[in-house]
Amino acid sequence: MSVKFGIGNNTIRSYRRLAYTPWHAMAEFVDNSSQAYFNNKATLDEAYAAAGEKLHVHIAYDADEGVLSIADNSIGMNLEELARALRVGIPPENADGRSRYGMGMKTASCWIGNVWTVETKKLGEDTAYRVTIDVEKVADGEEDLPIQTFSKPADLHYTLIRITAHNRRFHGRTLGKIKEFLSSMYREDFRAGIMELRWQGAILSWDEIDNRLLRDKSGALYKMPFNFEINGKKASGWAGVLETGGRAYAGFSIIHSGRVVKGYPDSWRPEKIYGGGGGRNDLINQRLIGEIHLDDFDVSHTKDDILWYNDEEEQVEAKLEEAIKDYIAAARQVKKNRSGDGPSEGEIDAALAALKQELLSKEMIDLIQVDVVPSEEDIKNARHAIAAEIIGTEPDFIAKIGEQLQVAIFIEEGMSLNDPYVIYESAKPDQVCVIINQNHPHFSQIEGTEGVANYFRHCIYDAIAEWQAARKVGSIDPDTIKSFKDGLLRVGIRIEQSDPAA
Ligand SMILES: Nc1ncnc2c1ncn2[C@@H]1O[C@H](COP(=O)(O)OP(=O)(O)O)[C@@H](O)[C@H]1O
Numbered sequence: 001m002s003v004k005f006g007i008g009n010n011t012i013r014s015y016r017r018l019a020y021t022p023w024h025a026m027a028e029f030v031d032n033s034s035q036a037y038f039n040n041k042a043t044l045d046e047a048y049a050a051a052g053e054k055l056h057v058h059i060a061y062d063a064d065e066g067v068l069s070i071a072d073n074s075i076g077m078n079l080e081e082l083a084r085a086l087r088v089g090i091p092p093e094n095a096d097g098r099s100r101y102g103m104g105m106k107t108a109s110c111w112i113g114n115v116w117t118v119e120t121k122k123l124g125e126d127t128a129y130r131v132t133i134d135v136e137k138v139a140d141g142e143e144d145l146p147i148q149t150f151s152k153p154a155d156l157h158y159t160l161i162r163i164t165a166h167n168r169r170f171h172g173r174t175l176g177k178i179k180e181f182l183s184s185m186y187r188e189d190f191r192a193g194i195m196e197l198r199w200q201g202a203i204l205s206w207d208e209i210d211n212r213l214l215r216d217k218s219g220a221l222y223k224m225p226f227n228f229e230i231n232g233k234k235a236s237g238w239a240g241v242l243e244t245g246g247r248a249y250a251g252f253s254i255i256h257s258g259r260v261v262k263g264y265p266d267s268w269r270p271e272k273i274y275g276g277g278g279g280r281n282d283l284i285n286q287r288l289i290g291e292i293h294l295d296d297f298d299v300s301h302t303k304d305d306i307l308w309y310n311d312e313e314e315q316v317e318a319k320l321e322e323a324i325k326d327y328i329a330a331a332r333q334v335k336k337n338r339s340g341d342g343p344s345e346g347e348i349d350a351a352l353a354a355l356k357q358e359l360l361s362k363e364m365i366d367l368i369q370v371d372v373v374p375s376e377e378d379i380k381n382a383r384h385a386i387a388a389e390i391i392g393t394e395p396d397f398i399a400k401i402g403e404q405l406q407v408a409i410f411i412e413e414g415m416s417l418n419d420p421y422v423i424y425e426s427a428k429p430d431q432v433c434v435i436i437n438q439n440h441p442h443f444s445q446i447e448g449t450e451g452v453a454n455y456f457r458h459c460i461y462d463a464i465a466e467w468q469a470a471r472k473v474g475s476i477d478p479d480t481i482k483s484f485k486d487g488l489l490r491v492g493i494r495i496e497q498s499d500p501a502a
């Protein structure tokens with residue numbers, strides 16, 4: 001007796017539920033374009049030289065129309081290759097590079113939208129092909145896909161994928177993140193000068209961090225190569241120590257087949273080195289940075305991490321820690337040498353001068369002279385109305401501070417420039433919502449990660465201090481609030497100075 005095991009066409013419906021991020025989904029297409037280039041490098045280099053171009057991949061996204069398109073001038077596919085490309089789970093002939101499981105284009109397309117078209121033309125052929133995949137129809141069993149053909153010149157080569165009927169919409173900061181992640185992911189291709197990647201028309205590039213690294217007394221950069229093996233699998237890369245801390249920059253970028261799978265701006269922070277829980281804001285988490293190539297390891301289905309088997313990750317962490325231990329020590333040292341630094345006299349003078357200008361301005365005098373102010377009642381009502389709407393949405397993050405307090409932070413881009421810079425709401429005794437208006441004119445004056453962090457810090461700590469004053473001593477006296485805030489402002493330095501090994 002036997003039973004038949006089958007994976008029906010309707011499996012394709014499940015792809016929309018995969019754990020992709022928008023940038024990892026989009027990267028599937030760039031992986032395909034670039035891998036097709038690597039597989040046909042000699043032929044394409046010749047064609048590019050003749051045409052005075054190089055590999056380019058353009059990603060364009062229209063949220064309103066719900067269209068994502070990815071266009072490249074890579075080798076293209078002939079009919080046989082296109083037919084094979086549409087089979088799920090049939091790995092490519094060369095499965096060592098960025099094309100691995102025979103899934104990416106299908107899973108990423110279906111995750112994004114329900115109708116997608118592939119049009120492709122292989123170099124040297126005289127026909128271009130176009131095929132449309134309608135997820136619902138395929139899932140219902142319509143698996144014979146009609147192919148349109150077009151006569152085209154032999155020297156034309158491209159693939160164009162157009163995805164519509166979207167399952168999700170990307171907006172606001174997500175669009176910025178897509179750009180940032182894609183720039184980071186393909187840094188190796190930018191370094192090698194082999195690919196021009198565009199997002200919404202803009203050419204993406206990668207800023208090297210060498211000039212932000214610490215130098216020793218002899219002037220040498222704190223940047224060291226390392227390599228080691230575990231179970232016959234090679235790992236190599238470099239580690240460095242940043243001169244001035246930046247939590248956003250620290251951590252390792254994991255590179256597989258020349259593509260960052262997990263890295264800046266969401267770097268890998270191995271627990272053994274950076275501590276648990278995604279890393280604290282101590283010196284290691286602010287300064288230790290690097291890249292690690294793990295080509296011999298497997299990648300996850302969505303190519304957003306290494307697929308660690310058994311205790312591989314712990315082994316890699318341990319070997320890495322051993323290889324770079326001097327740098328870990330150096331990263332921990334930096335601040336000690338410069339302890340009590342803070343801003344210089346000059347920086348303080350410059351800041352005071354700028355503020356003095358602001359205080360003495362005509363605009364300030366006008367503002368102080370206004371004596372028609374809205375009533376407390378009106379202010380409260382207006383704030384409640386705005387807050388009520390926002391609190392129903394997903395916060396940017398929630399911090400649970402011990403058992404007593406939960407802080408939900410909303411960085412709002414939907415508010416108007418006339419709305420308050422910050423709103424606090426405390427609907428429950430153990431909860432504070434902090435809504436920061438990203439469209440307030442002051443927000444546009446803030447520069448850099450440090451500037452933003454500091455602004456957010458004050459907005460959030462004011463809220464917590466008010467909560468502490470109200471809940472703990474039942475007083476909203478300004479001095480009480482300030483004394484609580486004073487305590488909060490001392491937390492950061494304590495974390496920096498704590499010894500993570502302790
Ligand atoms: N832009 C492209 N240029 C050339 N070939 C492509 C392109 N996109 C996809 N293909 C072909 O389609 C195949 C299937 O792609 P995909 O579903 O991403 O799986 P995989 O990349 O793992 O093979 C690729 O191996 C490649 O042969």
Ligand SMILES: [Mg+2]
Pocket residue numbers: 028031032098099100103104105
């Ligand atoms: Mg692929």
